[in-house]
Amino acid sequence: MKTYSIYIAGVGGQGVVKTSMVLGKACVKKGVNIVMSEIHGMSQRGGSVPAEIKIGDALNPVIENGGTDLLISFEPAEALRAINKCSNQTIAIINKSPIIPFTVSLGISQYLNPEEYISELKSKLKKVVVLDAESIAKESGNILSLNMVMLGASAAVTDFPVGKEYLIEAMKESLPEKAIEANLKAFESGYELSHKEL
Amino acid sequence: MKEILTAKPGDKLYLLGNEAAVRGALENRISVASTYPGTPSSEIGDVFYEIAGEAGVYFEFSTNEKVALEVAASAAVSGLRSFVWMKHVGLNVAADSFMSLAYTGVRAGMIVLTADDPSMFSSQNEQDNRWYARLGNVPLIEPSNPQEMKDLMGYAFEVSEKFGLPVLMRTTTRVSHMRGVVDMGSVNVGSKIGHFVSDPTTLVPLPANAYKAHKRVVEKLQAVQEFANKSEWNRVIDKGGNLGIIASGPTYNYAMDIVKENNLKVKILKLTLTYPFPEGLVLDFLKSIDSVLIAEEVDPIMEKEVYSLLGKYGVNKKVYGKLDGTLPMVYEYSPDILKNALSKAIGVKLPGKALLSTDLTLPARPPVFCPGCPHRGMYDAVEKVVKELCIDAVFPSDIGCYTLGYMPPFHKADYLLSMGSSIGTGSGLSKFSGKRVISFIGDSTFFHAGIPALINAVHNNDTMTVMILDNRITAMTGGQPNPGMAMEGKKEISIEAIVRAIGVNFLTTVNPYNIKASHEAIKEALSTEGVSVVISRQPCVLIVPKKKVTFMVDPQKCTGCKICINEIACPAMFVREDGKVVVDEMLCNGCGVCVQLCPEKAIIVRR
Structure with a gap:
């Protein structure tokens, strides 16, 4: 199959690695190959934590510049930080709530209005879906x-290589039992919203 | 994690390279496993910690890498297969014993895994530990992906046993932290009881024995070289053409993907058993092509081997690599870097995507102390006391979370070399810098390499203060236990007892969440001649979550002075548009340090 490249951007603690674990399990269930590169250690302490994933026959998970098919970003500024990995063919799913780093509070760094980051991406990528994932999760x-x-919203993308049914099965195996109901609801809400927009 | 032990033959698991290595060990009669945690190797220990008991494997988090290697070596000379792993710089710590391992040899398979960190995602340097194979006279194996990390464990044990030498397995961050689908084999764990047969002429390298041993080792390596020439793990993938690529580790993945995507006619020599360098195989390969690209990280080691071969046999081929400037001398490669190098080697620009960029300002997002981290209050207290007493201080730092004391607003890291160096350099700086020394070190790092340096400082009558930030865990690497912790079947070692026994002039223990008490303790330590030690004790908030309450800012009282933010820069605190501070309920861990800093008493318990 054609290799499908997914770049997940986020901040340490947001669940980037967990998301990719669910995705990976779903791929194993479907019988397609997946490789991923993730960041551990010092950067996890509140730093940028990207994960790079290829589904298909690729041996190497690191995405070449411009090679991302789908950008999933848990945070608006982190989405734009990944711009060099994207092209005008990239579809992006972005959570709208910013996480302001301490450098901004200290006044040694600047966080623009998140809308600016999102419109910049809208002007350059093929399609950008913006979600208030935090509110949906709370609901x-x-x-x-x-x-x-975010994973549900991604699954609604036309070319997404793994079907909902595999993802849901993988979620049931990977998440704590008491949290499954809320997570399935969250997944479905993300899927529906994104499906409408796409 | 349990499934790494319980998965059945034929199952497929989605595993990190590090996790796959554990399964590989379990399938190949592992008996003894030991380590000191260090990124990017730590998850190997995390898995063993979880499953070793059930699996029937002996496992320990040792005090440091040298001890871990010695524990594993003792198993290997007792006839038990052993596995020891560490991050690249950990092998420096273990090097003293590692350098004697080939001389004494092993009686059962022994694997020393070094996880290198090209581009330094989590390290103080990017040393290329393939040199250690050459320095220590041991065979070197380099996996490219998680499946290989699993499969090569068995192969490495066989090589080790066939030649009576330990094997060095070298991964990089991109292999250890690569996740992929791995096919399971059958679990087959070794016995925990070995049998030691005394043979001092072999196992005690006093000069006369070492003299003979070195010759024996060189002969063994010649035999391994012949073996490497025929190894099924060193193989040519022939897609035609006159250009060759020699690749090992993750660069093989990049090369193969680029060749496939662009339908290139090249021959790829994938080397896995890379030292002793398989000269015969490589020479034949070189003769079959006109030019060759060497793809390796980080130093031009195979490249120099290739030049040496070409010179030795009078063969003339064009070599593309680091030494002719085709590839960079530093950092890890990427698909783009290798694609550019291949474009140069074939003389045709390979197609790429139109690049996007942005002119918008993005915020810097460096790593930071977690919300509720006990270190935050202690750094603030040190800053205040130093100001109050008008001390011209220098702050040697160490390896661990407190390295983040480097960041604003703390700026409390002036010098750092390695694990434990805060006290050793502090001892020196107390005499040579003209400044008052305040060293920062963690509990695990103190046990690892801080103790000999503290003895040195006390013995030499130095005047310095050592802040031991004891968060009851090895935190930066993900939370592994250390000797300071009470655990089932283990004895807890008291830092106070060690420090007191060394004979420091002042010792006190404080709770860093209490700013006033911390302040007093530091003040007293800094007023003491000789070596003074302050132990700052409070469990890591990631391991023992606090959060009984969270705090909020009363906007009526907040004057927007930003003292809280400017002093401790807690990631849970933000400045609103009106200039007042807010605390994020999700992120706040309820440590209460900010409450003590607010002059307006505006930070209150959230109800």
Whole structure:
């Protein structure tokens, strides 16, 4: 199959790695190959935490510049930070709530209006879907299900290589039992919203 | 994690390279496993910690890498297969014993895994530990992906046993932290009880024995070289053409993907058993092509081997690599870097995507102390006391979370070399810098390499203060236990007892969440001649979550003075558009340090 490249951007603690784990399990269930590169260690302490994923026959998970098919960003500024990995063919799913780093509070760095980051991406990428994943997660009953809102929204993208049914099965195996209901709800809400927009 | 032990043959798991290595060990009669945690190797230990008991494997987090290597070596000479792993700089710590391993040899398979960190995602340097194979006279194996990390464990044990040498397995961040689908084999764990047969002429390298051993080792390596020439893990993928690529580790993945995507006619020599360098195989390969691109990270090691071969046999081929400037001398490669190099080697620009960029300002997002981190209050207290006493201080730092004391607004890291160096350099700086020394070190790092330096400082009558930030865990690497912790079946070691026994002039222990008490303790330590030690004790908030309450700012009382933010820069605190501060309920861990800083008493418990 043609390789499908997914770049997940976020901040340490947002559940980037967990999201990719669910995606990976779903791929194993479907019988397609997946490789991923993730960041551990010092950068996890509140730093930018990107994960790079290729589904298909690729051996190497690191995405070449401009090579991203789908950008999933848990945070607006982190989405724009990934611009060099994107092209005018990239589709992006972005959570609208910013996480302001301490450098901005200290006045040694600047965080523009998140809308600016999003419109910049809208002007350059093929399609950008913006979600209030935090509110959707809260409505679903668990703020920590934010990452499953994002995964659900991604699953609605036309070329997304793994079907909903595999993802849901993988979620049931990977998430704590008491959190599954909220996470499934979050996933479905993300899917519906994104489906409408796409 | 349990499934790494329980998965059945034929199952497919989505595993990190590090996790796959554990399964590989379990499938290949592993008996003993030991480590000191260090990114990017830490997850190997995390998995063993979880499953070793059930699997029947002996596992320990040792005090440091040298001890870990010695524990594994002792198993290997007792006839038990052993596995020890560490980050690249950890092998520097273990090097003293590692350098004798080939001389004494092993009686059962022994694998020393070094996880290198090209581009330094989590390290103080990007040393290329493939040199250690050459320095220590041991065979070197380089996996490219998680499946290979699993499969090569068995192969490495076989090589080790066939030649009676330990094997160095070298991964990089991109292999250890690569996740992929891995096919499972059968678990087959070794016995935990070995048998040691005394043979001092082999196992005690006093000069006369070492003299003979070195010759024996060189002969063994010649035999391994012959073996490497025929190894099924060193193979040519022939897609035609006159250009060759020699690749090892993750660069093989990049090369193969680019060749496939662009339908290039090249021959690829994938080397896995890379030292002793398989000269016969490589020479035949070189003769079959006109030019060759060497794809390796970080130093031009194979490239120099290739030049040496070409010179030795009088063969003339064009070599593209680091030494002719085709590829960079530093950092990890990327698909783009390798694509450019291949474009140069084939003389045709390979197609790429139109590049996007932005002119908008993006915020810097460096790593930071977590909300509720006990270190934050202690750094603030040190800053205040130093100001109050008008001390011209220098702050040697160390390896661990407190390295983040480097960041604004703290700026409390002036010098850092390695694990434990805060006390050793502090001992020196107390005499040579003209400044008052305040060193910062963590609990695990103190056990690892801080103790000999503290003995040195006390013995030499130095005047310095050592802040031991004891958060009851090895935190930066993800939370591994250390000797200071009470655990089932282990004895807790008291930092106070060690420090007191060394004979420091002042010792006190404080809770860093209490700013006033911390302030007093530091003040007293800094007023003491000789070596003074302050132990700042409070569990890591990631391991023992606090959060009984969270705090909020009363906007009526907040004057927007920003003292809280400017002093501790907690990631849970933000400045609103009207200039007042807010605390994020999700992020706040309820440590209460900010409450003590606010002059308006505007930070209150959230109800």
